[in-house]
Amino acid sequence: MCPKERHIPAHARPTTIALTEEQKLTIQLIGAVRRRRGSNRSTMNDILVDGLRELAQKEGVTQDQIAAALPIFAENDQLETNVTEMPRPKGKP
Numbered sequence: 026m027c028p029k030e031r032h033i034p035a036h037a038r039p040t041t042i043a044l045t046e047e048q049k050l051t052i053q054l055i056g057a058v059r060r061r062r063g064s065n066r067s068t069m070n071d072i073l074v075d076g077l078r079e080l081a082q083k084e085g086v087t088q089d090q091i092a093a094a095l096p097i098f099a100e101n102d103q104l105e106t107n108v109t110e111m112p113r114p115k116g117k118p
Contacts, residue, residue, distance in 0.1 A: 033070060 052072050059067040066075065081091065
């Protein structure tokens with residue numbers, strides 16, 4: 026079995042969201058249906074991104090509007106944070 030091809034953009038950054046058991050199950054069921062259809066967009070990330078894109082279209086937010094807002098968020102992203110990365114203990118994988 027060959028590994029899946031990476032299709033998440035390199036500039037994408039991980040985030041954390043809180044989901045109920047019902048919401049997680051819904052995502053799993055959508056993923057299962059997509060896999061049965063042979064879709065390669067069956068991961069949780071793919072499903073959430075597709076859902077956000079559809080919701081944006083329903084709300085009348087275009088991809089151009091989103092792209093135009095990106096520089097604003099990119100500048101704010103450069104702000105310093107008080108987060109310190111802790112080194113991994115030696116001897117642990």
